[in-house]
Amino acid sequence: MAKNIVILGGGTGGTMVANHLAKGLKHDIKKGDVKITMITNAEEHIYQPGWLFVAFGLQHPEHYIKKQRAITHPSINLVIAEATKIDKDKKVVHTNKGDFSYDYLVIGTGAVPRFDLIPGLPEAGDDFYSPEGALKLREKITNFKGGKILITMGMPHKCPVAPIEFYLMAHEFFEKKGIRDKVELVYTYPLETVHSAANVAAWYKPQMEKRNIRYVTEFVPAKVDPQKKILYSKDGKEESFDLLVSIPPHRGAKVIFDSGLGNEMGFIPVNQYTLKAINDNYIYVIGDATALQISKAGSTAHYESEYVAKNIEQELHGQTPTNFYDGKVFCFIEAGLEEGTYINMDYNHPPNPVPQSAMIHWFKHAFNEMYWMTARGLL
Ligand SMILES: Cc1cc2nc3c(=O)[nH]c(=O)nc-3n(C[C@H](O)[C@H](O)[C@H](O)COP(=O)(O)OP(=O)(O)OC[C@H]3O[C@@H](n4cnc5c(N)ncnc54)[C@H](O)[C@@H]3O)c2cc1C
Structure with missing residues (x-):
């Protein structure tokens, strides 16, 4: 019987981890040994950093929105549904469109303002x-x-x-x-x-x-x-x-509160290196949904997705996971309309802005365009 990997949340982290898994496990998927399902509650995927530019009238909102299906690998079973509860004992995600059993679950439900x-x-x-x-x-x-x-x-x-x-x-x-x-x-x-x-x-x-x-x-x-x-x-x-x-x-998503999985703010405590939920061997958590004391940022979700996908691949192949997330985060900072800087950090190195320049501002804008390739797992 095929092993089921369920990804809950089709934001930055969920989409990236799903696409990495679809590539890394393509042979297993072809043979029918693995099935990847992504459950998310929106037909459209939004690149949230774009709203900063929308607010100043510098870009149209449509520029930052794409159909979730268009950026999700064709081998992934995409389900547009609202998850109502995660039952970690029975390893099932309940949604308004039915129940989904998992062997491994990746939670990427984000943070809610x-x-x-x-x-x-x-x-x-x-x-x-x-x-x-x-x-x-x-x-x-x-x-x-x-x-x-x-x-x-x-x-x-x-x-x-x-x-x-x-x-x-x-x-x-x-x-x-x-x-x-x-x-x-x-x-x-x-x-x-x-x-x-x-x-x-x-x-x-x-x-x-x-x-x-x-x-x-x-x-x-x-x-x-x-x-x-x-x-x-x-x-x-x-x-x-x-x-x-x-x-x-910000607080965690309602489904996390309703499932009793998070702390008092609805964020899920995880092992900072493996990104596995504490006391649960089959749940990984990614991006803003974790209770880690690091930036809640797309970049965090981006780097984490690579580690989580590799570890799940190893586990499915009977190996011990060997990829340990080091807390890496990289963020561009606009320092006006024509200059920018960036910060780079991990668990052992605090962020320190570099001298600002026009070139970094343009790198930020270039990344805004390249995001869609990153989301597909191509960059
Ligand atoms: C204005 C702004 C500017 C930003 N700028 C930057 C930046 O410059 N650099 C940077 O790195 N980050 C930036 N960010 C932060 C970044 O967008 C988020 O940190 C990132 O999107 C987190 O990814 P995620 O996958 O954890 O959560 P999200 O991308 O928020 O995705 C969560 C997903 O879960 C889904 N979901 C939630 N509950 C359920 C449910 N019950 N059932 C089904 N689906 C559900 C949601 O619909 C959503 O698709 C910015 C954010 C904002 C708002």
Whole structure:
């Protein structure tokens, strides 16, 4: 009987791991020894980093969306369904379109921005973390005539550098528009510094000072008054705004809470080297869904997918897995509209931005185009 590999979630991590497996196990699939099923709840695959550019009107949203089927290897059984529960004892994923048994399960259900966790935020806040949010924000930014823009963040959130990019881009956007002197940019951050990574904070602080961006640290958002347009922090600080850009705290997917697999935030504890769920030999977890203390980023999911796919191949062939993820993450950072930098890190090496340049900015844009090849497992 064929061994069943089920991948839950067709985002960056799920798609990459599925495509790597389809290639690595092509002979086994042909012989009928292995079947790969990907369960995901959306017909369309979205390249989320693109929303940053959509928010500034620099690219159309359609540019970052493709049919999931088009980027999924033809040998993969793609099921568009909502998973409702994972039963790890019976090794079954329950969905609204039936049940799927597995020999190995890869969970890549991502992280969900939870606007609802901050009272008043759904009504008062704008965002670039969802397609609808980015389009609404585009209208507000491109028509902004002046006033105070405030950015607020909860922890954890995916792409820890996206708020930095947003503000450095906003500064230049309004400068080019000739109204920078009419726009007050205020950056709030929940920790003691302006970024969770010390070297990134050391790089970013003077960038803000140079551009006259005011920052407030230890600002943990508690609630928003949409009428008065005031954001309150947990310790009683207040900031008014004309436009509030929010990146709320993220939590795991509902199915993870409903299956009792995650921690209190709905993220799944894993072995940091094998990426196997703690105490479960048949479940691997990938990308934003893990409880690892590393960046929730597409790049993380990308590197992890290679290790997970190789280890599953080895296990299916009766071998001991020998691929140990080292925590590698690589992220480009836009430092305005024409320059960029990047950070590279792993479990033993913290990120440290390199000198910014126009070339790195263009590399980021080139990667945005190449993403679709990466998702297919070709790069
Ligand atoms: C504005 C923005 C900018 C970003 N910029 C960068 C960047 O520059 N570099 C970078 O590396 N990362 C960036 N990221 C982060 C990156 O997009 C995510 O970290 C990455 O997509 C995580 O991949 P994932 O596979 O873990 O989760 P996702 O890609 O979010 O995929 C999760 C999938 O699971 C599916 N799913 C969830 N629940 C269920 C269910 N019950 N049943 C079926 N399917 C389900 C979802 O529909 C989705 O398809 C950015 C993100 C945003 C929002």
